[in-house]
Amino acid sequence: GAVVSQHPSRVICKSGTSVKIECRSLDFQATTMFWYRQFPKQSLMLMATSNEGSKATYEQGVEKDKFLINHASLTLSTLTVTSAHPEDSSFYICSARGAGGTGELFFGEGSRLTVL
Amino acid sequence: AQSVTQLGSHVSVSEGALVLLRCNYSSSVPPYLFWYVQYPNQGLQLLLKYTSAATLVKGINGFEAEFKKSETSFHLTKPSAHMSDAAEYFCAVSPRQGNLIFGKGTKLSVKP
Numbered sequence: 001g002a003v004v005s006q007h008p009s010r011v012i013c014k015s016g017t018s019v020k021i022e023c024r025s026l027d028f029q030a031t032t033m034f035w036y037r038q039f040p041k042q043s044l045m046l047m048a049t050s051n052e053g054s055k056a057t058y059e060q061g062v063e064k065d066k067f068l069i070n071h072a073s074l075t076l077s078t079l080t081v082t083s084a085h086p087e088d089s090s091f092y093i094c095s096a097r098g099a100g101g102t103g104e105l106f107f108g109e110g111s112r113l114t115v116l
Numbered sequence: 117a118q119s120v121t122q123l124g125s126h127v128s129v130s131e132g133a134l135v136l137l138r139c140n141y142s143s144s145v146p147p148y149l150f151w152y153v154q155y156p157n158q159g160l161q162l163l164l165k166y167t168s169a170a171t172l173v174k175g176i177n178g179f180e181a182e183f184k185k186s187e188t189s190f191h192l193t194k195p196s197a198h199m200s201d202a203a204e205y206f207c208a209v210s211p212r213q214g215n216l217i218f219g220k221g222t223k224l225s226v227k228p
């Protein structure tokens with residue numbers, strides 16, 4: 001199946017700094033990518049939908065100025081957590097859907113962010 | 117609007133026993149349905165999917181699920197649990213090309 005790679009898998013940063021997480025589709029072109037946040041022992045919460053070449057669509061309650069999403073190519077989307085605070089610590093997961101197909105999403109391995 | 121309900125946040129079975137994880141959905145249009153598995157600190161891996169073909173869907177690792185429109189269900193089963201099946205399982209529904217809507221997940225524990 002299609003492969004989606006996320007990097008870094010783990011990152012620790014100081015409060016107030018910014019962190020960038022990359023999501024790449026390795027063997028297919030992803031016109032749409034999704035960014036999720038997962039709190040411990042909970043389900044995935046959709047943060048935003050990223051469409052190649054256009055602005056991301058954010059879910060209600062997600063601060064677009066804090067969680068910057070860029071989808072500049074058909075194989076790469078990035079999530080930047082700006083001015084991170086301890087409450088931003090979480091597991092962030094991206095997924096991608098290729099053109100066509102049956103609605104299936106391919107998920108990255110996830111990125112564990114810890115803000116000190 | 118679509119929604120997914122997973123009955124039971126935690127299911128525990130003995131090794132070799134039947135695994136049954138329940139999922140009911142709500143959808144105003146014919147849905148696509150999915151089961152994903154998540155191991156600790158990892159992303160989600162697709163187990164199987166229903167896309168309006170055969171109602172009994174076979175997936176990886178011996179899992180299968182049956183789409184029952186009359187019951188709006190898509191329960192996940194495996195005849196014999198292995199220790200390696202211990203993980204979090206998510207049922208999801210999709211309005212075709214839209215986003216996936218996930219259930220809250222069911223943690224499966226397998227006892228030796």
